[in-house]
Amino acid sequence: MAAFMRVADEQVRRNLRRQRVFxxxxxxxxxxxxxxxxxxxxxxxxxxxxxxxxxxxxxxxxxxxxxxxxxxxxxxxxxxxxxxxxxxxxxxxxxxxxxxxxxxxxxxxxxxxxxxxNIIKFPTGDAETTRTKVGFHAIAGFPNVLGAIDGTHIPVTDEHLYVCRKGYHSISVQAIADYDMK
Incomplete structure (x- = not known):
């Protein structure tokens, strides 16, 4: 009887165990x-x-x-x-x-x-951060700016896969720059 209970117990455990799906x-x-x-x-x-x-x-x-x-x-x-x-x-x-x-x-x-x-590098350290903020403030009068971001379409002539929303062939480019245009 004890052997039967162990076998039944093992069967219950197997049924409760989740089967792996490949x-x-x-x-x-x-x-x-x-x-x-x-x-x-x-x-x-x-x-x-x-x-x-x-x-x-x-x-x-x-x-x-x-x-x-x-x-x-x-x-x-x-x-x-x-x-x-x-x-x-x-x-x-x-x-x-x-x-x-x-x-x-x-x-x-x-x-x-x-x-x-490792393409985008924002200023690290207090001196570099302060220098960047002062540089942007001197250019445009905006306080506490660490970078400027903009995007544009660059026309391409031989690539049929890239068509912009205006209907011509171009690649969309996004750039981030500091006050020195780096």
Whole structure:
């Protein structure tokens, strides 16, 4: 009778344990053509591949315990969010990953890109901050300004993929500068 109870107990524990789900995840670069990729991610195939190459080493997980989320899928989740602002669940359903995985992927990819590219540098330290504020105040009379941001369209002639809202071929550029135009 005791052996039967142990077997029944084990069976109940197995039934209560959540079964792992392995989803069939496909690579969006293989699933979509060039125009669909641009519409979904706002970047072309070559640019997406270069972003994956940039962040790949820092996103890899050293785990052998389970199947971690591939680096490329993390990049696709982040790019889809940045391109569309969709809800995490919608992005997860599209890519075949969970909502928490989408959230973690967005956070990790953006942090890795910011650390790796290190393009935007705001003043650090009191002396540099004060110098920048004084410089902007001398130019325009605005107090406590650390940077100026602006955007523009740069016309391009040979690229059919980039069409601005005014109907001509251009690439949108955004820039941040200090009082010295750096």
């Amino acid at each position: 989803r069939d995840r496909q690579n969006p670069l293989d699933a979509y053509d060039d125009m669909d990729i641009i519409h979904r991610y706002r970047l072309d195939r070559r640019t997406i591949i270069s972003i994956i190459d940039i962040v790949q080493e820092r996103l890899e997980r050293p785990t052998k315990r389970s199947r971690s989320l591939p680096d490329s899928l993390q990049v696709f989740a982040a790019l889809r969010f940045l391109a569309s602002g969709s809800q995490y669940r919608m992005i997860g359903d599209t890519l075949g990953i969970s909502k928490p995985s989408v959230c973690r992927s967005i956070d990790e990819v953006i942090n890795v890109l910011c650390r790796t590219l």
